[in-house]
Amino acid sequence: MAIISIASTKGGVGKTSLAFSLAKDLGYRYATNDMSVVLQKYKHARYYPSKIPLYENTVYDFGGFDAPNSDEILLQSDIILVPTTNDLNAIMKSLVFIKKYREKTILVFANMIDNPNDAATIKAKIHAHFPNLAFTYLRRTKLLKNALESGMSARELYQSSKHNQHLYRQSYEEYNKILRLFETDGHYFKVSKNND
Template sequence: MATICVASTKGGVGKTSLAFSLAKDLKYRYATNDMSVVLNKYKNARYYPNKIPLYPDTVYDFGGFENPHANEILREADIIILPTTNDLNSIMKSLIFIKQFRDKPILVFANMIESPNDAVMIREKIHEHFPNLAFTYLRRTKLLKNALESGMSASELYESNNHTQHLYKQAFAEYSKILNLFVTESPTVP
């Protein structure tokens, strides 16, 4: 059981769909400071426009903007998952974010990657400044987007039929690497 924050000051990197899927798969609360469709899709989702309470067993989805109340939760989190994409602005904002929270366990999550070579490039740019950060990636896929739109987690969507298992096989294997970090009692970042 853990307090997980999915955060980035860059919008459009896939925070919400990842946070929703993790919350649903782990049977955790979902808390956000940013309005989203998740509030209509998940009964354990809550919106906090002002001060956000700290709860255990919660996935926090913080909008792509600075928020002092979010920073309080980020400083108390067991782990921060930092989605980034393969563009210089996203990587720059990730580096600034990491510098601010470098004393916390951070998993850099390269999302919407066209090829494993793109992931290597992002990892090299991040590790140039922060060489010991954990890193994983998810290739460009509709797994998380379609899961959110259907109201299912990525695992539920993947397991729903043979077609989705075939369609999302690679993406689900990559997503599972993140999910499996939290299946044990205390999260450990590789």
């Protein structure tokens, strides 16, 4: 049972792709305030252009921040995942966002990572301001894109053939780390809160 929000004020960082796969793999509802292709691909996906309702067992994909109560839902979330890519603009926007929600449990999700050094760089930049923030990353991969296009979650796509298990082995391992946070009830609460 959880309310998971995936949010950033930067577009194109992977919110929607991750939100869809996580929701489907957890059997959760997907709710968004932004038009997204997920609405055509997932039967438990709902679009709320104005007031978004608060539900348990839901992954919220906050693409736009014009929804009247997105702030309320972010504050009610058990965890907020903040995707960022390795560019200064994305990292800066993440830091501003994290500051606003620093009382919440946050997991920084560095996405589209080209090599481990990039992940370390992003982590260091975030930790310079919020030393204890939980951090994970996903390399540059077609796993989430191909999953969403096919209507399968990342796990379903990975498990669908030996070929896909070979193809997506490393990225699936990284994705699965995030998934596992939520699969054992309550574990995500142990994602350390920052206490700057």
